[in-house]
Amino acid sequence: xxxxxxxxxxxxxxxxxxxxxxxxxxxxxxxxxxxxxxxxxxxxxxxxxxxxxxxxxxxxxxxxxxxxxxxxxxxxxxxxxxxxxxxxxxxxxxxxxxxxxxxxxxxxxxxxxxxxxxxxxxxxxxxxxxxxxxxxxxxxxxxxxxxxxxxxxxxxxxxxxxxxxxxxxxxxxxxxxxxxxxxxxxxxxxxxxxxxxxxxxxxxxxxxxxxxxxxxxxxxxxxxxxxxxxxxx
Amino acid sequence: xxxxxxxxxxxxxxxxxxxxxxxxxxxxxxxxxxxxxxxxxxxxxxxxxxxxxxxxxxxxxxxxxxxxxxxxxxxxxxxxxxxxxxxxxxxxxxxxxxxxxxxxxxxxxxxxxxxxxxxxxxxxxxxxxxxxxxxxxxxxxxxxxxxxxxxxxxxxxxxxxxxxxxxxxxxxxxxxxxxxxxxxxxxxxxxxxxxxxxxxxxxxxxxx
Numbered sequence: 001x002x003x004x005x006x007x008x009x010x011x012x013x014x015x016x017x018x019x020x021x022x023x024x025x026x027x028x029x030x031x032x033x034x035x036x037x038x039x040x041x042x043x044x045x046x047x048x049x050x051x052x053x054x055x056x057x058x059x060x061x062x063x064x065x066x067x068x069x070x071x072x073x074x075x076x077x078x079x080x081x082x083x084x085x086x087x088x089x090x091x092x093x094x095x096x097x098x099x100x101x102x103x104x105x106x107x108x109x110x111x112x113x114x115x116x117x118x119x120x121x122x123x124x125x126x127x128x129x130x131x132x133x134x135x136x137x138x139x140x141x142x143x144x145x146x147x148x149x150x151x152x153x154x155x156x157x158x159x160x161x162x163x164x165x166x167x168x169x170x171x172x173x174x175x176x177x178x179x180x181x182x183x184x185x186x187x188x189x190x191x192x193x194x195x196x197x198x199x200x201x202x203x204x205x206x207x208x209x210x211x212x213x214x215x216x217x218x219x220x221x222x223x224x225x226x227x228x229x230x231x232x233x
Numbered sequence: 234x235x236x237x238x239x240x241x242x243x244x245x246x247x248x249x250x251x252x253x254x255x256x257x258x259x260x261x262x263x264x265x266x267x268x269x270x271x272x273x274x275x276x277x278x279x280x281x282x283x284x285x286x287x288x289x290x291x292x293x294x295x296x297x298x299x300x301x302x303x304x305x306x307x308x309x310x311x312x313x314x315x316x317x318x319x320x321x322x323x324x325x326x327x328x329x330x331x332x333x334x335x336x337x338x339x340x341x342x343x344x345x346x347x348x349x350x351x352x353x354x355x356x357x358x359x360x361x362x363x364x365x366x367x368x369x370x371x372x373x374x375x376x377x378x379x380x381x382x383x384x385x386x387x388x389x390x391x392x393x394x395x396x397x398x399x400x401x402x403x404x405x406x407x408x409x410x411x412x413x414x415x416x417x418x419x420x421x422x423x424x425x426x427x428x429x430x431x432x433x434x435x436x437x438x439x440x441x
Contacts, residue, residue: 049321049355063313065320075309087295091283098285099269132269 004029005057007043009036011200011208013157014066015054019198020153021070025077036213067097070150082150096136096143096151100158103129108162111173113221123173130179137181141188152189159186164202165209170229234381234421235286236274239293241416242372243301287319290377304374318360318367319378325352330385333393334431337440346393350400353382357404365410372414376407380417383408387424388431 006022006029008015022029034043034053046055046062056063056072063069074082084090107126114122133155136143143151158174163186166173176183190196206226210218240247252263252273259271266275266282276283276292283292294304305312329352332345360375361367367375386397386408397405411417422430435441 049359058310061310063310063317065317068313068316068320071316072309072313075312087292088278088281088283090295091288091292094288094291095284098288 003059005032007032007034007055008053009034011205012053013161016156016198017066017153018054018056018069020195021073021082023194024080025073026079027077036211070153082153093150097154100151100155105157108173111171112165112169126173130174130182134179134181137185159189160199164205168206168229169225170232235377236276236289237420238377238380238416239290239304241420242304243293243297245297287378290374304377315375318375322378326356330389333389349389349393350395353401353404357401361403361407376411380411383411384421384424384427388428391428
């Protein structure tokens with residue numbers, strides 16, 4: 001009998017990635033919700049280096065870092081592969097997954113924290129980064145082709161987390177007009193039953209963003225921006 | 234460095250093309266094969282490009298499966314551990330190393346030095362331990378991921394003013410073992426030459 005546990009958080013895009021992959025593979029698991037301000041002794045034992053979620057525990061052995069966990073899941077459970085078999089196609093998928101994680105995530109995230117001229121600059125930079133992804137989607141429903149693959153799973157924050165907070169703040173970084181393919185991809189993505197069951201309710205996400213460990217000054221800044229956006233509507 | 238070591242370990246014949254990394258001088262081939270990052274390394278296999286050093290190493294292992302032993306372990310859990318530590322090396326060790334190398338003397342450099350030494354010690358204790366190689370008895374993927382330290386550590390030591398022999402003796406012993414392998418000695422720049430080159434660059438940028 002296999003034992004699979006996931007230490008995660010219901011509102012974390014990183015922990016959500018792992019849940020999507022496990023669901024696609026039909027793997028049963030126990031979800032252990034961690035409180036980032038009060039981490040459990042087990043989490044600290046299983047991920048002593050980074051002390052973060054998600055951590056997958058498979059038959060007592062821990063694996064940390066969401067991208068590492070996704071590759072592990074794909075290698076252990078062969079149903080519905082999330083990576084192509086062909087080495088060159090696999091390398092391309094890994095490249096784009098890295099691109100989304102290392103370039104897109106920080107560039108998009110930055111736009112939450114700037115105003116005025118700096119916002120325009122950050123929005124333009126994010127646009128430059130997103131352009132390559134828009135091109136990559138040409139002729140495809142998902143980055144993985146007809147079905148969801150590694151890149152789609154890693155880009156989950158773009159489809160849901162980013163767009164939800166963008167809307168609440170009244171921003172216009174990733175819109176249907178400026179990135180039609182990405183927008184369509186995001187709409188298809190969040191409507192997938194294998195995915196939307198793991199997405200937190202929008203109002204709950206906005207209520208807990210940003211996480212306190214990011215600093216009270218950011219929490220305060222975000223609250224004031226939310227209020228300004230609501231007043232402007 | 235990683236790509237070359239991996240190719241040598243797998244005994245694959247390849248052509249090495251040196252790139253001038255000044256923005257205006259990058260070759261058309263590089264810009265065509267890596268239009269997104271415009272950076273080396275890029276492996277071109279039968280006309281198709283593969284970018285990003287760790288992705289290239291995994292590609293080499295998969296595309297030439299069966300030719301010499303695998304770089305990655307066969308067990309999925311061991312593979313996950315190797316990938317976890319390779320990510321740690323990039324995210325922590327090399328990031329701090331770059332900061333130590335390129336920042337001006339002062340608080341920023343001090344903080345980076347503390348981060349560098351701490352992350353190197355973690356790597357040594359948790360990933361290497363008393364093994365011959367990161368891969369265990371055999372040189373493998375994680376050794377390739379860390380291999381740059383064999384050349385870079387000298388620069389870090391001088392700029393950061395610390396002794397790697399004192400801070401991480403097991404890692405230094407590993408580095409000596411690795412430099413005895415043809416695949417590594419052929420592919421890596423000599424530490425003092427690398428240091429001189431970096432110092433020249435720093436001076437030309439007005440950082441020294």
